[in-house]
Structure formats: structure tokens, C-alpha cells
Amino acid sequence: DWVIRSGLLEPVDRYFGINRLPDATPDVAIITGGVRNWMQRRAGALASQASVRRAPHVILAGGSRLMGQKEGPDVDVGMREADYLKEIILPQLNENGFDSIEFCRVESDEGEHVMQHAALRAVSKVDLRKGLVQIVGNAGNWVQNAGQFRMAVRYHLGRYGFDDEDNPQLCVVTDAFP
Numbered sequence: 001d002w003v004i005r006s007g008l009l010e011p012v013d014r015y016f017g018i019n020r021l022p023d024a025t026p027d028v029a030i031i032t033g034g035v036r037n038w039m040q041r042r043a044g045a046l047a048s049q050a051s052v053r054r055a056p057h058v059i060l061a062g063g064s065r066l067m068g069q070k071e072g073p074d075v076d077v078g079m080r081e082a083d084y085l086k087e088i089i090l091p092q093l094n095e096n097g098f099d100s101i102e103f104c105r106v107e108s109d110e111g112e113h114v115m116q117h118a119a120l121r122a123v124s125k126v127d128l129r130k131g132l133v134q135i136v137g138n139a140g141n142w143v144q145n146a147g148q149f150r151m152a153v154r155y156h157l158g159r160y161g162f163d164d165e166d167n168p169q170l171c172v173v174t175d176a177f178p
Helices: 004-006 036-048 081-095 113-127 143-154
Strands: 013-015 028-030 057-062 101-105 133-136 171-172
Touching: 013 028, 013 133, 028 036, 028 101, 028 113, 036 081, 036 143, 036 171, 081 101, 113 143, 133 143, 143 171
Parallel strands: 028 057, 028 133, 057 101, 133 171
Antiparallel strands: 013 171
16 A cells, blocks of 8 residues: 555656656766666666657666576676676667767675766766756666765765755656556
């Protein structure tokens, strides 16, 4: 009952802290690693939303977590999540017309560390005083994913005014999960 009432598994296209559609096209979209199905779902969410508001830059940030072959038929022995992003997801996004993709390999299996590196890359592409960053998540995980990015920017990079109530700068797009 709580899952249905919360809407946690419904598709999301909004600002992170405000239940409102973004006013502008994001400057950069970010997909981080995870299990195979999450990475596939995130790529699908980005591709399906691109006709509405297509970010000109995409950052793929993956860590060193060793994937298991049971995750899917396209997972090779010894493949890390960063490898999967680079070898499988990046070409899929290219096929969907995304041509400005930056790949970031992070030598950590901690999602927080991966997001810190993604935040550093985003800072190089976006003026965080006024730019708009889009976290591409998946249903059920988008709050954690976007929250990690906000924390990385605010606390680890010292940009305390980023994404405040008067200036929303972080948006999220996800799929749904039945």
C-alpha cells in the first residue's frame, strides 16, 4: 500500500526537490553505474525523454564493481560496471542520437564515490550558479541517486547555493517499475 501511495515506482520528470517540470532543457544529463538492469533502464529513460528536453551533454560514470554473468546475457566474465557503461550503454546512446558523451571510470565500487566524480565532471560542463543538471535514474532509486549528486556538489565541491528553493537546478527523469 505504501509503495502505491508514495508513487515511488511511477515515472518521474521533475525538479528534484520541487514537484514541477523543469523550466529549461538540462545542460548535462548524468547516468551512473549499478546493476545491469538499472543501467539499461536509465539509458531507456534518457532516450525516451530526449524528444522533450534533450541535454546537449551526457556523462556516464561507472565504478569498479564486478558484475555477475547472471545479471544479463550481455555481461561478460570479469566485466565491471564501468566497462558495461562504455561497451554497451554508450553505443546504445550513440544509436539514439546522443553524440556528446563523456565517459568517466571511477576506481571504486561505492556509489557515493562514483557520484562525486560525476559531479566533478558536471562542474566542468555547467555553470553551477545557474545551470541545470539532470540525473537519469530508475524508479525506486532516483531519490538516492539525485540526493548523492546534490550532496556531492554542495558538500564535497563546496557549492552550497546549488539547487536551493529559489533556484532549482537539479532535475530527475526516470522510468516506471510495475
